[in-house]
Amino acid sequence: MNSVLADVLIYLGSALMVSNIYRYNRFSGYIRQSGSWQRQEKALHIPVVLLVLFLAGYLTVALFGKPDMVVAGIFLGGSIFVAIVIWMMQAIAEQIREHEHLEAELEAERKAGRAKTVFLSNMSHDIRTPINAVLGYTALAKREGLTEKERGDYIEKIENSGKEIIAIIDDVLEMSRIDSGNIRLNPEPVELTCLFDHVSELFAVQMQGKKITFERSREGVERRQVLCDRNRLSRILMNFISNAYKYTPEGGSVFFGMKEESASEDEVSYVFTVRDNGIGMSEEFVRNLFTPFERERTSTVSRVQGTGLGMSIAKNLADLMGGTIGVKTKKGEGSEFTLSISFPACKEQDGTFAGCGKKTISTVPGGLRVLLVEDNPVNTEIASEILLQAGFEVDTAQNGKIAVEKVEEGEKYDVILMDIQMPVMDGYEAAGKIRALPDPEKAGTPIVAMTANAFREDIMNAKAAGMNGHISKPIDIAKMMETLSLAVSAGSAGSVYE
Numbered sequence: 001m002n003s004v005l006a007d008v009l010i011y012l013g014s015a016l017m018v019s020n021i022y023r024y025n026r027f028s029g030y031i032r033q034s035g036s037w038q039r040q041e042k043a044l045h046i047p048v049v050l051l052v053l054f055l056a057g058y059l060t061v062a063l064f065g066k067p068d069m070v071v072a073g074i075f076l077g078g079s080i081f082v083a084i085v086i087w088m089m090q091a092i093a094e095q096i097r098e099h100e101h102l103e104a105e106l107e108a109e110r111k112a113g114r115a116k117t118v119f120l121s122n123m124s125h126d127i128r129t130p131i132n133a134v135l136g137y138t139a140l141a142k143r144e145g146l147t148e149k150e151r152g153d154y155i156e157k158i159e160n161s162g163k164e165i166i167a168i169i170d171d172v173l174e175m176s177r178i179d180s181g182n183i184r185l186n187p188e189p190v191e192l193t194c195l196f197d198h199v200s201e202l203f204a205v206q207m208q209g210k211k212i213t214f215e216r217s218r219e220g221v222e223r224r225q226v227l228c229d230r231n232r233l234s235r236i237l238m239n240f241i242s243n244a245y246k247y248t249p250e251g252g253s254v255f256f257g258m259k260e261e262s263a264s265e266d267e268v269s270y271v272f273t274v275r276d277n278g279i280g281m282s283e284e285f286v287r288n289l290f291t292p293f294e295r296e297r298t299s300t301v302s303r304v305q306g307t308g309l310g311m312s313i314a315k316n317l318a319d320l321m322g323g324t325i326g327v328k329t330k331k332g333e334g335s336e337f338t339l340s341i342s343f344p345a346c347k348e349q350d351g352t353f354a355g356c357g358k359k360t361i362s363t364v365p366g367g368l369r370v371l372l373v374e375d376n377p378v379n380t381e382i383a384s385e386i387l388l389q390a391g392f393e394v395d396t397a398q399n400g401k402i403a404v405e406k407v408e409e410g411e412k413y414d415v416i417l418m419d420i421q422m423p424v425m426d427g428y429e430a431a432g433k434i435r436a437l438p439d440p441e442k443a444g445t446p447i448v449a450m451t452a453n454a455f456r457e458d459i460m461n462a463k464a465a466g467m468n469g470h471i472s473k474p475i476d477i478a479k480m481m482e483t484l485s486l487a488v489s490a491g492s493a494g495s496v497y498e
Contacts, residue, residue, distance in 0.1 A: 451472070
């Protein structure tokens with residue numbers, strides 16, 4: 001009887017040892033995945049060898065020996081002991097991994113906190129600087145005894161500072177949208193050489209004012225018409241040139257080039273290059289060049305206004321468009337930025353390409369009736385004064401519901417300027433209700449969105465709601481008059497979206 005029981009215990013211990021070997025192999029694999037164990041790689045194999053030898057001992061005794069109860073008990077106890085040790089090792093390893101996970105989460109929170117602190121510090125500095133200029137020059141412009149030239153100079157500086165504030169806000173919002181994954185490309189037929197010329201022209205006067213030689217080259221570009229997101233591509237290129245302008249001293253030189261790398265029936269590849277002989281960057285800074293809010297701390301750079309978001313935005317947009325950004329730079333000698341990117345080729349040469357040519361803008365006819373739909377009294381006053389000075393007759397409505405009632409019950413308006421975010425009824429809903437009016441003449445009144453919702457998606461939403469154009473706040477008077485002229489001349493079926 002004891003002999004049979006001893007055999008049972010031996011076989012039970014053997015089965016348990018097989019389980020131990022399997023569990024240890026899984027445990028060692030888990031350990032290797034959890035960290036770097038190159039030095040301990042050989043040591044991790046030793047226990048499994050010993051366990052296999054232990055199992056061989058079991059089987060030898062079971063098959064060829066005559067174990068008694070003492071031997072069987074020792075063997076079974078050894079198997080149980082090994083099983084408990086492996087179980088404890090697994091539990092400890094799991095606790096360590098959980099602890100490391102918590103440490104990683106805490107470190108991520110600490111980094112987020114530091115990033116938030118840096119963000120607030122940068123925003124405080126970069127927004128306060130132009131605001132200080134706005135308030136300072138406003139106080140100076142109020143002084144008595146100024147000449148018209150002096151007052152005009154102060155007003156121009158106030159305007160430029162206001163544009164700096166808008167640029168900072170746009171950068172922060174764009175970065176936020178990129179981080180949240182809420183940014184989408186809007187490809188359209190684009191004439192790239194015209195886009196290149198347009199971007200060049202935007203900086204030509206600035207370069208001339210700083211006495212910087214601005215060279216441009218787009219020779220050898222044969223395939224010009226592609227599908228791309230014109231605004232995002234322009235944003236990348238303008239960021240390159242803007243940095244070259246900022247960090248190149250007076251009397252320096254900047255080169256802007258466009259080159260066709262390769263072309264097939266379906267796709268065309270280009271390289272855009274911006275090169276300057278400015279202050280350049282250190283190798284240490286280049287490693288963090290695309291990190292948000294990073295700017296090299298030098299006496300020269302510190303005097304240049306900027307959030308440090310531009311290159312991060314450019315890099316993210318380039319990635320989104322499938323392009324790559326290259327950087328060559330040397331401290332004190334200048335920098336070169338390249339964008340290598342491919343676009344689908346346009347196959348229908350129908351001439352409807354964005355960014356090419358200039359629209360013929362007629363003067364807005366005087367005496368036209370405008371319905372200004374705006375809930376903010378300050379915005380209403382500013383827009384009304386601009387329109388009155390331009391010769392429009394202006395009627396106002398404080399929300400979309402009132403606007404719909406005025407259009408339905410009153411005389412026909414020549415054009416409607418529609419805010420979007422309003423109480424009672426927003427601009428999108430109001431536009432939809434106007435388009436659904438039974439009177440086709442009133443239903444077809446040109447509607448132009450005039451709103452602080454200025455992203456590309458907002459413009460497309462306005463278009464989808466049946467509006468004929470979009471004007472972003474703060475109001476650019478020249479752009480406003482251009483859009484109104486196009487909307488009025490195009491009529492109800494026209495669209496002035498670029």
